[in-house]
Amino acid sequence: SxxxxxxxxxAFSSASDGARLxxxxxxxxxxxxxxxVQVYEVVYDASTRxxxxxxxxxxxxxxxxxxxxxxxxxDPASVRQLISQILAGLVHIHSSGWFHRDxxxxxxxxxxxxxxxxxxxxxxxxxGLSRQLCSSPPYTNYxxxxxxxxxxxxxxxxxxxxxxxxxxxxxVAMELATxxxxxxxxxxxxxxxxxxxxxxxxxxxxxxxxxxxxxxAQASVLASKIGINFPVTPGIRLESLIPAPSQxxxxxxxxxxxxxxxxxxxxxxxxxxxxxxxx
Numbered sequence: 001s002x003x004x005x006x007x008x009x010x011a012f013s014s015a016s017d018g019a020r021l022x023x024x025x026x027x028x029x030x031x032x033x034x035x036x037v038q039v040y041e042v043v044y045d046a047s048t049r050x051x052x053x054x055x056x057x058x059x060x061x062x063x064x065x066x067x068x069x070x071x072x073x074x075d076p077a078s079v080r081q082l083i084s085q086i087l088a089g090l091v092h093i094h095s096s097g098w099f100h101r102d103x104x105x106x107x108x109x110x111x112x113x114x115x116x117x118x119x120x121x122x123x124x125x126x127x128g129l130s131r132q133l134c135s136s137p138p139y140t141n142y143x144x145x146x147x148x149x150x151x152x153x154x155x156x157x158x159x160x161x162x163x164x165x166x167x168x169x170x171x172v173a174m175e176l177a178t179x180x181x182x183x184x185x186x187x188x189x190x191x192x193x194x195x196x197x198x199x200x201x202x203x204x205x206x207x208x209x210x211x212x213x214x215x216x217a218q219a220s221v222l223a224s225k226i227g228i229n230f231p232v233t234p235g236i237r238l239e240s241l242i243p244a245p246s247q248x249x250x251x252x253x254x255x256x257x258x259x260x261x262x263x264x265x266x267x268x269x270x271x272x273x274x275x276x277x278x279x
Contacts, residue, residue: 002057003057034088035092038056039054065120066175076248082176083278086169087269103148105175108125109125162268166267167258169258174255197231198212202230203215203230209234211233219261249276249277253275
């Protein structure tokens, strides 16, 4: 049978050194789940001092799936099927004491069955940036692909955790429904500004009426530390971004519960499983 082999570029001095590699460590804890890519073997090549991970082969990823649509929207049932499986994978990752830190379409592997009514199978891959929930912050700022980075990461909060994966899931969910990235920032500052425009100002002192992303007082503190002033804006209703063919009951409220400023009020993976959209 076909396998995929990932070679880790960083050279290791010994096999035991390579075995400690974060990705290997994470996958050893996580691979007994249908929604996580399965690892078969970890091989250390003493001659090149490289580590090779052999894992199950998946023919495509979510990015390629969306590109192949060429602007033809996925039907809402397929979107729900894909999101439900990513979510089931995140439940397993988080309940095993890890968070991924780089959820994005390229890291969601996909295979499909059937001709007319396609059935998708999804597996989360690439644990190179994953962390244990109990590992001690501060974590590095520059992780995860910019477009899927949670506000607390963009604002350089030294403490972030599983809720950052849930933000990324919300961004991926919106992209599946619209076939375009939700907040495609050109750089870090542009990314933050796009998030502000989407969610509205999180400062409860400045905003008297509710905003799309709710309030989060700590955001102002973090922003002032990096010299950023919030534009006073109410944000954009997520429903207005979803094209008619992709509209389905409970989907906007599901995304809104993930795409909020305050990481502590974002749905956890377990809570998201109970949301009416998924049920």
